[in-house]
Amino acid sequence: MFELEPPSSVLDDYFSLGIFLILTLLVYAIISGTAYAFTHVTEAFPNGERRAKRVSHFISEPILFTGTIMQFSLLFKLLIIFISLRLLNSIWGAALLSIVLIYSVNEAVAMMLKGKEESFFMKMSYLSIFFSAIAAPFNRVLIALTSMPEQEREEREVQSLEEITEESPGDNQKEARERKLLKSIVDLSNTSVSDIMKPRVEVVALSTSMSANEVMEVAVNCGYSRLPVYEGNLDNVKGFLYIKDLVGYLQEKKSDYDWKSHVRQAYFVPGNKKIGDLLEEFRQKKIHLALVADEYGGTDGIVTLEDVLEEIVGEISDETDKTQ
Structure with missing residues (x-):
């Protein structure tokens, strides 16, 4: 014989899931806002703010930072879908609710931050550093797995250029100068x-x-x-x-x-x-x-x-x- 769950317990579950969903949406909104602001921020920061200098690393490596934000964005999207599924107990209903919620948050964030992207990104500098620190081990593994062929190709190209720029005993003065200039140009990609x-x-x-x-x-x-x-x-x-x-x-x-x-x-x-x-x-x-x-x-x-x-x-x- 089946026992019916008390109505109060069901309501408590719905209330807890609702609170959890709201908190998840708030965090997702912050992540979405950071990603949106990052696409609009420039490298020339105003007034030499220390927060601006602190995030200059993200600006200089946009692909790495974008990957970090996408990881957290995907994580919280999955959380939204999971909570929606628990609330509605329907795959199609959860899918529809999740799409509406995620789309609404993204649109609301874009409207609220319009014209304020740089200042918002500065305020989120500590959070950006926190996200990057958490995702750093995963990013290092991912980069190591995906960039080996490219790294080897770049090493071969650099080696070829270095061979071209090596001085030969038969070089005249003009050729020596040209080789020296070419070597200096090659070194631009190696010098910090x-x-x-x-x-x-x-x-x-x-x-x-x-x-x-x-x-x-x-x-x-x-x-x-x-x-x-x-x-x-x-x-x-x-x-x-x-x-x-x-x-x-x-x-x-x-x-x-x-x-x-x-x-x-x-x-x-x-x-x-x-x-x-x-x-x-x-x-x-x-x-x-x-x-x-x-x-x-x-x-x-x-x-x-x-x-x-x-x-x-x-x-x-x-x-x-x-x-x-």
Whole structure:
């Protein structure tokens, strides 16, 4: 003889499943929002925020981060389907409910974040790091399984290029120069930003507490055309000051001249970025220098277009030999 489950117990189960479904949808909405914001975020972060520098690693490796987000997105989609199936006890009903819920969440997230993608992604920086840390072991295994043939092919291509660039005893002076230039170009894919940057201890920078007179004095003494501007310490860079923007000060000669209004947006890159990729970014964004962020969101150094070009053609000198 069958015993009927008390109605109160059934209601309790439905209530618990409903609460669990709501919580799952909330977490899925955050993941969906992070994925949506990531597709709209740019590499040029505003105001040198430390959170921005902290996620520069994700920007430099978009495929890896996208894979991480997709894993968690799939996990919570499966949870939504499972809970829907428990609630409705019908495969078709659960499928329909899951599709409606997932579609509705995605659309709502897209509408709510429109125009706020970058700020939302910055707020989710710690969560993004948490997701990446959890998924890292799985990602490493996946990359190892899927990228072996490509890695071997790349190694063969690099080996072939290295053979081409090897100097031969019969080379004349012109051929030797051409081989040296070609070798420098090949090395762009093997050299990291951290290998050519000016280290933090050598960076000349301006504090926001400086007066216009002090700023001009530093600019004249150092001879650089662009200087990073920080507040407090060099880990909190607010942007860059182009010395040519101080023409107004030279005309007005006022000690209270508002030089900080001319500070331009800073551009950050991770130290492990290859200089070949950096050169392409410099070209696309029409910029000549960037700050190098360390793994903790601090400032590790500064790298300029001249630093990259010198890796190709050798030492470049100008009147002052200072082009920070």
